[in-house]
Amino acid sequence: MAAAGQELLELKFRLSDGSDIGPYKYAPATTIATLKESIIAQWPQEKENGPKSVNDMKLINAGKVLENNKTLSESRVPVGELPGGVITMHVVVRPPSTDKGGEKHPSDSSKHNKCSCSIL
Template identity: 45%
Template sequence: MSEEEDVVDIKFRLGDGSDLGPFKYNSSITVAMLKERIISDWPKDKKVSPKVPNDVKLINSGKILENSQTIAQCKTPFSDLPGSGMTMHVVIQPSLIKAKSEKKVDDMPKKTTVCSCTIL
């Protein structure tokens, strides 16, 4: 396999429809490394921005990618077509928002359902 075949073009589609990239990556790069690149290149004008890699979810072909996966493991048959690259969707879920939403759920009163049965 030549060095040229090991390189993959990836662009990241943000929630508002804008893109980061495309960037060229070696196919042995992991998803965790991609997340770090996204954080470092994140546009400063966005309201919500990721702080740590766990704030970022990458989705490719409808699947949430695991941090340990390599780009080679994420490829689809369409990404091998000449002139095509990969588009990964980026979902930001900051830890602060998670903590607030979990607290709201915990603070809600718990419903209790009581059933009564009559045995004949």
């Protein structure tokens, strides 16, 4: 339960292209799944390959992948350590699976090999 006077965390979410969603304020008792739902709702319409569900993305804070069922405080997000500071979390979206059959053709994958990593 959120205590009266408890500090809200100001978070922004960095997307793979370097753009941000936020910053917005959240209570330390907010679950990671709730954050992901908020990201999906605010995903820029012009961006392709947006997440469809909370399982389509990962949130990373300080090099640690955050679990859906944990709260911000349980995930050891620095509550109150950054007075007035904005905490940046990285959003990694799982690419949509176009191959429903599960078969991979090695000759096809070499032609369409794409990699997208952001190291900031």
